[in-house]
Amino acid sequence: xxxxxxxxxxxxxxxxxxxxxxxxxxxxxxxxxxxxxxxxxxxxxxxxxxxxxxxxxxxxxxxxxxxxxxxxxxxxxxxxxxxxxxxxxxxxxxxxxxxxxxxxxxxxxxxxxxxxxxxxxxxxxxxxxxxxxxxxxxxxxxxxxxxxxxxxxxxxxxxxxxxxxxxxxxxxxxxxxxxxxxxxxxxxxxxxxxxxxxxxxxxxxxxxxxxxxxxxxxxxxxxxxxxxxxxxxxxxxxxxxxxxxxxxxxxxxxxxxxxxxxxxxxx
Amino acid sequence: xxxxxxxxxxxxxxxxxxxxxxxxxxxxxxxxxxxxxxxxxxxxxxxxxxxxxxxxxxxxxxxxxxxxxxxxxxxxxxxxxxxxxxxxxxxxxxxxxxxxxxxxxxxxxxxxxxxxxxxxxxxxxxxxxxxxxxxxxxxxxxxxxxxxxxxxxxxxxxxxxxxxxxxxxxxxxxxxxxxxxxxxxxxxxxxxxxxxxxxxxxxxxxxxxxxxxxxxxxxxxxxxxxxxxxxxxxxxxxxxxxxxxxxxxxxxxxxxxxxxxxxxxxxxxxxxxxxxxxxxxxx
Numbered sequence: 001x002x003x004x005x006x007x008x009x010x011x012x013x014x015x016x017x018x019x020x021x022x023x024x025x026x027x028x029x030x031x032x033x034x035x036x037x038x039x040x041x042x043x044x045x046x047x048x049x050x051x052x053x054x055x056x057x058x059x060x061x062x063x064x065x066x067x068x069x070x071x072x073x074x075x076x077x078x079x080x081x082x083x084x085x086x087x088x089x090x091x092x093x094x095x096x097x098x099x100x101x102x103x104x105x106x107x108x109x110x111x112x113x114x115x116x117x118x119x120x121x122x123x124x125x126x127x128x129x130x131x132x133x134x135x136x137x138x139x140x141x142x143x144x145x146x147x148x149x150x151x152x153x154x155x156x157x158x159x160x161x162x163x164x165x166x167x168x169x170x171x172x173x174x175x176x177x178x179x180x181x182x183x184x185x186x187x188x189x190x191x192x193x194x195x196x197x198x199x200x201x202x203x204x205x206x207x208x209x210x211x212x213x214x215x216x217x218x219x220x221x222x223x224x225x226x227x228x229x230x231x232x233x234x235x236x237x238x239x240x241x242x243x244x245x246x247x248x249x250x251x252x253x254x255x256x257x258x259x260x261x262x263x264x265x266x267x
Numbered sequence: 268x269x270x271x272x273x274x275x276x277x278x279x280x281x282x283x284x285x286x287x288x289x290x291x292x293x294x295x296x297x298x299x300x301x302x303x304x305x306x307x308x309x310x311x312x313x314x315x316x317x318x319x320x321x322x323x324x325x326x327x328x329x330x331x332x333x334x335x336x337x338x339x340x341x342x343x344x345x346x347x348x349x350x351x352x353x354x355x356x357x358x359x360x361x362x363x364x365x366x367x368x369x370x371x372x373x374x375x376x377x378x379x380x381x382x383x384x385x386x387x388x389x390x391x392x393x394x395x396x397x398x399x400x401x402x403x404x405x406x407x408x409x410x411x412x413x414x415x416x417x418x419x420x421x422x423x424x425x426x427x428x429x430x431x432x433x434x435x436x437x438x439x440x441x442x443x444x445x446x447x448x449x450x451x452x453x454x455x456x457x458x459x460x461x462x463x464x465x466x467x468x469x470x471x472x473x474x475x476x477x478x479x480x481x482x483x484x485x486x487x488x489x490x491x492x493x494x495x496x497x498x499x500x501x502x503x504x505x506x507x508x509x510x511x512x513x514x515x516x517x518x519x520x521x522x523x524x525x526x527x528x529x530x531x532x533x534x535x536x537x538x539x540x541x542x543x544x545x546x547x548x549x550x
Binding site for chain 2: 051059078084106109118138139142143190191193195199203213216217218219221222224239241242254255257259260
């Protein structure tokens with residue numbers, strides 16, 4: 001190989017390495033400045049979110065400015081279970097604002113309130129009440145529930161609907177005027193046996209919270225369906241937000257799949 | 268500026284031709300396939316490579332193929348059900364400077380000399396030309412303290428490579444991904460600003476630069492798959508020359524079809540199994 005060619009190749013390699021050196025030096029300085037200013041490096045808006053930075057949607061958390069569910073009616077009964085921690089978006093694929101994992105108390109099941117090409121809109125268990133967002137349908141397990149639970153505040157009754165027909169109606173205790181059971185659509189979040197209380201053999205927490213109590217008993221003010229030992233409360237507005245139900249109602253409610261829609265109205 | 272771009276374009280072209288193009292190509296991936304590879308140039312020679320099409324986790328090891336741009340010990344690749352990961356250790360970018368031709372060593376020496384002279388510059392003085400040649404006017408924004416700190420480390424260190432990373436960990440999981448850098452140093456000087464979790468699509472140089480270094484490049488595809496590239500070097504007006512270090516692609520979950528159609532009828536949900544717990548409710 002001619003000496004001039006060798007020299008040319010050496011110069012090319014040297015030039016390349018010098019270029020890389022300068023580039024990497026510039027890169028390190030640029031990133032230092034970006035971090036020093038407290039700014040964010042550039043990011044495409046269409047990129048997948050960094051899950052580590054998203055708030056987990058649980059009964060214990062409050063989401064910042066989430067989209068809210070405005071619906072009042074029944075759904076087709078679809079419920080979904082995240083197979084892993086998944087991002088929750090304000091619109092399909094855009095503006096991730098939360099994440100939701102496969103387990104809360106037990107497995108996480110969320111009601112589907114809308115669908116759009118590969119995406120499902122689900123209700124979330126966090127504050128504020130009515131929080132809702134979109135998840136990728138491919139990342140969740142899908143099931144259907146034949147049930148719908150209606151709580152009527154004025155008549156202080158709970159109606160269990162199965163396959164579109166009333167399966168049972170009971171007088172129940174709802175929230176007192178100062179601590180009302182919150183209105184709107186929510187869902188059956190869990191089925192919990194808590195040995196540290198004696199008022200109910202099983203507690204069915206919902207995905208909603210007291211509007212008037214920021215916390216209660218060391219918890220986040222989660223509203224639940226549960227039994228009550230004193231039958232005199234049924235038909236009264238006396239609770240701190242929970243719905244106290246008779247034993248027969250509780251027995252049937254424990255058979256209702258998680259994620260089942262619960263509608264609290266003013267009737 | 269144009270000459271720099273040409274140099275790198277040429278280098279990438281030579282590199283591409285020299286690599287064995289036997290590994291599968293990313294663009295042909297089915298939407299249920301997840302895969303990972305260590306290194307590629309212009310989409311060719313994705314090596315080492317591992318994939319999963321059956322939902323089972325497959326793993327392999329290997330090394331970054333020899334090339335003039337960088338070296339690294341590939342300690343682990345894995346691909347499974349909608350998940351993939353690459354871990355590369357001891358990455359050296361720019362080759363061993365100690366073995367460079369005199370011209371390159373001279374360039375480094377000029378940088379060191381310029382650093383030495385920084386202390387003697389009055390505050391209002393212009394920077395030496397070698398700093399002004401950095402693309403994109405990067406040095407218009409760093410503070411004097413930033414520059415001084417870097418130069419102090421540069422002058423105190425034994426320079427072996429343009430840049431080193433002790434570890435680069437890249438992973439995708441569904442449509443999310445993470446990139447983590449550890450033990451970063453530039454010209455022998457520690458660069459702690461580069462360490463830790465890197466945000467998605469972090470570009471290290473201004474957009475107008477003819478060359479780009481991108482960390483944690485995330486790309487959702489029309490078929491539902493999702494790619495996370497650890498470190499990407501691109502050159503040319505349209506980014507036509509591209510070198511990728513540590514790439515993972517997650518397909519759709521194997522076990523579940525995307526059955527979001529009006530005609531689909533999911534199975535009935537089971538009655539819940541109560542769990543032991545402590546949940547204070549509003550009573």
